[in-house]
Amino acid sequence: MAEIIILNASPRAPKSNSKLYADIFIKNCKEKTEYYNISKNNHTELCGKINGFTDLLFVFPLYADGIPSTLLGFLKTLEKNPPEKKPTVSVIVNCGFFEPAQNDTAVDMVKLFCAQNGFPFGSALQIGSGEAILDTPFRSFAERKIKMLAGCISDGKQRVLKTTMPLPKRIFIRASTSYWLEYGRKNGVTEEEMRTMSIEKF
Amino acid sequence: MKLILSDTPLNISSEISNGIKYIDLSELKIANCVGCFGCWTKTPGKCVIRDDAVKVYPLIAASDAVIYVSRIKYGGYDTVMKTMLERAIPIQMAFIRLLDGETHHVQRAVALKKAVIIAYGDTGEEEREVFRRLVERNAKNMSFKSWRIVFVNENETESAVREAVKEWRK
Incomplete structure (x- = not known):
């Protein structure tokens, strides 16, 4: 039987999409x-x-094309404080972009940590449109792949799974624009304000 | 404007001239991005965390040539540089566009850049390959029109920066 410790490496962990995943x-x-x-x-x-877990699952968002600083810092600590028996490491990584493949490099970084420190790598689930997918009718696409990942970890299989919203990219962009406009509206910020080209001067 | 952003102190004062700004990130207090999206949806273009990062991202946006100097860890930037790059998202908008057929954020007033990345540390070929792929991704999200990575040992970092600055003068 596998025993899985799940670590959420989102900078906003308690309120994150990673928590929902x-x-x-x-x-x-x-x-x-x-x-x-x-x-x-x-x-x-x-x-x-x-110590004592057969598997370690990291759940985190893509930040600046790689693993977030939160995870980077944790991996550096883990490198110095390894468990006696190293668990198999798997990941769920999500990005707000449409393409799940934009998460490839983040997965490669965790794999590299594993290779450098003697942890076996298991499976990866890469989620595109991960900021919003759970609030859409396409939630089941994410749920299905997460269930598959759970099966892979149970069975000790190594797989790379990917999912995103089943939409043409231009429709995705339109939906994403509406999502962000609504986000701004709740904060009392208009589209014009959100589209400002100005960056603060210091 | 040209910008040298380093995660380690560099003795390069003789290289710095008008139009070149040098920032040693290791001297600054920069907290982690908390993923609040405030810079996109509450105070667009401005981070809600008022620490030293707010001095840096406007310079990143304004620069048409950058030299980023960072130790490499797990095929990516080590903590100091990575933390700053994560805090630079106020220079983008929340909105998504298509760029080379892929979805990416719309940029605010961000100059297209020639980037040189001085990547130092004891790295093997596998780690370098991951880093190359990372910088290729960065190019799309950080407005690099061209980029070059220079892998060096730590003790060669300053001379690599000097070489890169000389290239600017040509």
Whole structure:
């Protein structure tokens, strides 16, 4: 039986989409799971908790084309405080862009960490349109792939899974524009203001 | 304007002339991006965290030539540079466009750049390859019209920066 520790490396972990993806994973996983948010001050504590788990699942968003600083910092701590028996590492990475492949480099970075530090790498789920997909009728596309990932980890399989909204890109862009306009509207900010070309001067 | 952004102090004062700005990020206080989207949807073009990052991203936006100097970790920028690059998203909009057939954010007033990345540290070929792919991705999201990566050992970093500045003068 696998035992999976899930670490959320989103900078806004408690309120993140990564948390929602982790919740779906837990709901669809037959194995024992434990979930934690990575915060600024709990890296060493979390490294201590990894002992005894067969699998480690990182859930995180793409930041500036790679892993977020939160995860980078945690991996550096894990490198210095490795568990006695190293679990197999898998990832769920999501980006707001349409193409799940824009997450490739972030997955490669985690794989590289694993190769450099003797952790086996398991499976990866790369989600495109990950900022909004759970609030759309296409939620089931993400849920299905998360369930598949849970199966891969249970069965010890190595797979790369990808999903996004099943839309032409131009329709995706239109939907994404509406999503962000609504986001701004809730803050009392107009489209014109959101489209400002000005960047503050310092 | 030309910008040298480094994660380590560099002794390059003799290279700095008018039109070249040098920033040692290791001297600045820059917190992690918290993913609040405030710079897109609350105060567009302006980060809600008022630390030293707000001095840096307007310079990134204005520069048509940049030299980024960073240690490499797990095939990416190490913490100091990565934290700053993550905090530079106020120079983009929330909105998405198609660029070379892929979805990317619309940029605000951001100059197209010639970028030189001085990537230092003890890196093997596999790590370099991941970093090359990363910078290729960065080019689309960070307005690089051209880019060059120079891999060096740590003790060669300053001389690599001097060489890159000389190239600017040609």
